[in-house]
Amino acid sequence: MEEIIIKFKYFISIILTISIILIILILNMLSINPYSTQIKSEDVVKIGIYEYEPYVYIEENGEIRGYYYEFLNLLLKKYDFEYEYIVCNISDGLEKLENADIDIMLGLPISIMKSKGIIFNNKSISQEEFGVFSTKNISINDLKSNNELTLGLVEADYNAEWILKFFEVSNINIKIVYGENYKILEELMEEDKIDLMVDNAYKKSPYKMLYKFAGEQIYIGGNKNSSDILENIDKVIEEYTSQKYNPLEKLQDKYFDEDYNKKLIGRLILSIILIILFLIVIIKLIIPKIKKRKIKNKIKYRMNRDKYLLQYQPIYNPRNKDIVGFEGLLRLIDEDNKIIPPYKFIPEIEENDMLFDISLWIIKKVIRDYDKIKNYQCVSGKEFYISLNLSLNEIENEAFVKKAIQILYKSNLEPNKICLEIIERVKMNDLDKINKNIDLLKGAGFKIAIDDFGVEYSNLDVLQKLDIDIIKIDKNFVDGIGKDIIRNEIVLFISKIARNTNKYVVLEGVEEIEQDSAIKKIENDLLYVQGYYYNKPMYIEDIEKL
Incomplete structure (x- = not known):
């Protein structure tokens, strides 16, 4: 009862x-909101699109439908402009964009843009997920033993490079066939001319999905003539985002939420x-308080029942390929035992004041996992550490610092085995507030790192005033190593300062062999690397197999 x-x-x-x-x-x-964005443009905007369900699909009567169609309708409520679609494939669209034959193109990741003639808006419009599909009754593991299979990829598709690297790392040999667009690949599948194809994971496909992987955040590309258009679009997105009930999120749920x-x-x-x-x-x-208490109880339930878990991404010495550390990354297991990425559940934790509890839970979990990992062959007899992310709120919170120190003392773990990464940008006026607590944490045996160094508020004064051990250089700069002279010099400059002050440097987001080659030329014995080129985040059980 x-x-x-x-x-x-x-x-x-x-x-x-x-x-x-x-x-x-x-x-x-x-x-009526008097501050609502009301922008008007007299020009007709030419918008490049490529057919790619569910983002864009063309009905039999020629009507354009899909996520981008409804996304533009939301923009039109606050940004009054006329537009026309230019249907093209990816490579043609990029060429038209650079030549100013079209004004903007929807659905582009910044990472594929090498042309200086193409610019981007600042606000992401979606997060892509992709899958490897097949008509055959096989699994992804079967590909290693079958060299006769053929994979269909779209020309100039930025996901092609990722999946090819995945196959290479997994020692999967496969024949590649390129098509102009996804419809052509489907026709090839129906004609049994290819065995597999890469397509969007959100699409209702008649084929079996063998493997699913996360894509990038995607944006709107433009050129120097369309910078005002991109700026106005960003204003509208920002206004929608500031609303408590964001219609853009609702639209994303409509197309990308299976339920x-x-x-x-x-x-x-x-x-x-x-x-x-x-x-x-x-x-x-009193309902808001009840709701908040309910969510807190749900989060506590997840912690007590191990519904949260940590995946670990190895950190390497690029000179000898030795593992020197791991970064612990928080994940959530849903009711169907699927892994939920952080951006889907961390806001709920933050908004309900549970970050304090979660962070302490992570510290305990990392310490327990350290005792397991130290016996694995890949690090046996070697010095290594495990890092975890903390916000400035935790570092500034005296109660949290005391709890963290107590947990470390009770573990009897040796000093410098656990590293706390400060993930927010450290402003100049924050330094004195957190310096005292950092000294306490280091005195207790924690390492301290500054994450994403080099962006926004991060500056060299942080290195002078805070007693940190590790500088993690943001992926944005690592992407430019060996390609962009300015970013290259910034990395070299920070590396030199770190070496002279006896601080370690970790370069995040190393994904290409060219990056690895350029990094190995840097003269710094205290420089380490982390990224998909070496290893993706993995379960603790998989570390034992390294």
Whole structure:
């Protein structure tokens, strides 16, 4: 009986919470924001698109539909402009963009752009996921023993390079056939001319998905003539993002959340109930507190039941390929035992004041895992450390610092085995606030690192005023090693300063052999590397196989 009462109260709390949300939405619809973006353009914007379901697909009557179509409709509510579509493949679109034959092109990752004639907006418009599909009854492991299979890739598709590297690292030999677009690949699959193809993981495909991998954040590309267009689009995205109920997020859920239709039906049913319970809402002001307590309990439940886990990405000495450390990366296992990436659950932790508890849980977990990993052959008898990310809020919090030190003392772990990476940008006026606590943490045996060094507020004064052990140089600079002379010199400069001050340097995001070759030429015995070129994040059990 007590359990039924608890479930009933839980149901009522959800209903009332949604009631409040409904009221707020109605009030927002009736109100006018005087600061709302209202931009108007007289020019017709030429927009390059390539057919790529569910982002873009062309119906039999020639109508353009898909995520980008609805995305543009949302932009038009705040940015009044006329546009026309230019349908092309990826390579032609990039050429047209650079030659100013089109103004903007949707769905481009910054990482593939090497031409200085192409610029980007600042706000990501989506996150891609891809899959390897096949008509055959095989698994990804079967590819290693079958050299007769043929893989179809789209010409100029930036995911082609990633999957080819994956096959190379996995010792998979496979024949490659290139098509102009995804429709051609599908035709080749139907004609049994290829055995596998790379396509979007969100697409409703008749083929079996053998492997799924995360793509990049994608943006809108432009040229020097369309910088104003990109700037105006960013203003609209920023305004939508600042709203509590962001329609862009809702649009992404519609196209990329597998349970969207079920949720839509659920919302419809709840909306009917809301009308009946509307009057109750006024006297239920305590619902936000109940909701917050419920989410906190859910997060505590996940911690107690090991629903959170850590994946570890090795950190290497590039000169001898020895592992010198690991970075612990927080993940979540959902009810279907699928791994949920951090950007989907970390905001919930932060918004409900549970980052303190999660960070302490991670420290305990890392210490336990260290005792396992130290016995693995890849690090047996060698010095190594495990790092974990912390925000400035934790470093500045005296209660957190004391708890962390107590956990380390109780573990009897030797000094300098656990590294705390400060992930926020350290502003000049923050230095004195955190310096004292850093000294306490280092005195207790923690290493301290500055993550993503070189961007935003990070500056050389941090190296002088904070007693840190490791400088992690942001991937943005590592991408330019051997290619961009300015970024190359910045990395060399930071490396020289670190070496002269006896600080270690970790270059993040090493993904290409050219980067690795350039890094090995840097004269610094205290320089380490981390990235997919060496190893992706992995489960602790997989470390034993290295």
